[in-house]
Amino acid sequence: MKGKLITGMSKNREVRIYIAQTTEMVESARKIHDLSPISTSALGRTITAAAMMGMMSKIDKEKLTLQLKGERAIRQIVAVADTHGNVKAYISEPQAENVFNALGKLDVGAAIGQEGQIVVIRDYGMKEPFVGQSSLVSGEIAEDIASYFAVSEQQPSAVSLGVSLSKDAKVNFAGGFIVQILPETSEETLAQLESNLTGLPSLTQFFEEGLDMIQVANQVFAGLGLDELEEYELNYRCDCSRDKMETALMSLGMKELMDIVNEDGQAELVCHFCNTSYHFDKSELMVLIQDLARPLS
Ligand SMILES: [Zn+2]
Missing domain, CATH: 3.55.30.10 (Hsp33 domain)
Structure with a gap:
């Protein structure tokens, strides 16, 4: 490469x-x-x-x-x-x-x-x-x-x-x-x-x-x-990572993430640049939602 x-x-x-x-x-x-x-x-x-x-x-x-x-x-x-x-x-x-x-x-x-x-x-x-x-x-x-x-x-x-x-x-x-x-x-x-x-x-x-x-x-x-x-x-070389995908998901906001959990029960994100797919199951999405709900200290 x-x-x-x-x-x-x-x-x-x-x-x-x-x-x-x-x-x-x-x-x-x-x-x-x-x-x-x-x-x-x-x-x-x-x-x-x-x-x-x-x-x-x-x-x-x-x-x-x-x-x-x-x-x-x-x-x-x-x-x-x-x-x-x-x-x-x-x-x-x-x-x-x-x-x-x-x-x-x-x-x-x-x-x-x-x-x-x-x-x-x-x-x-x-x-x-x-x-x-x-x-x-x-x-x-x-x-x-x-x-x-x-x-x-x-x-x-x-x-x-x-x-x-x-x-x-x-x-x-x-x-x-x-x-x-x-x-x-x-x-x-x-x-x-x-x-x-x-x-x-x-x-x-x-x-x-x-x-x-x-x-x-x-x-x-x-x-x-x-x-x-x-x-x-x-x-x-692509610089995508699971961390970046988590950030992208969190940037959708709490309501949108709850909708994904309720409607699909999971999320699949594919990087446009390298076609790597990142799968998030329900419990992983719930962790992100909890992070969003946590007040900033
Ligand atoms: Zn990538």
Whole structure:
């Protein structure tokens, strides 16, 4: 379930790259959510982007939520990432019907749609979270995220995301990169970067040719040099727990909990992100109700 993130800077310190390999993480999401190929592609791209965006923050307790709301078959995708490389994700249509483009490739843009929103929530665990949003531009996810960075965070970026599947629909490769243009980047650097990106094969093509992440990063930064490399571990990992489910049940309030006890005599809570189910029988629910009834000391 592990993945890898490499970060680096150009030698002149004018552009930064985040490059991630998330193959096992996306394969694990595919199994957990029983995803169709197009849902695997869409969720895989989102997981990869969220993993990189989560690691951009220097604030230790921040949680980043990346949400895509489309109007076509895939209505919603949510990925939550922290600053330690842990990502969990959810898709409203795990079995979305496959759509193909003219080249016979899975058409994620058509499954998400061009109308909709991308929402990014940065929660620092205190006061109000930061919420940024922008409109979807293509539903292809990478372009939508690049547009989000430009519109909502005034951060010019190039984003590339790729998921390739084997014949039996397992994840062969998943990964992506985000290049950030830092303030006061020179025209020469921009021109070089643009020419590198224009001639760049897709990430899935790189994978098929057997290139590793550093080699890809070197191609993206050709003529600029790659410096200050750092490597981090990524994981597809859910942080749900019985304690959190108890808190969720208690937040329903005494009356609602009594109704559950009287009507169903039990409660079954399923985590959207990892499909773990938590069962509470009548006596366990009664304990929660007693806790609620206890006056605060
Ligand atoms: Zn969970």
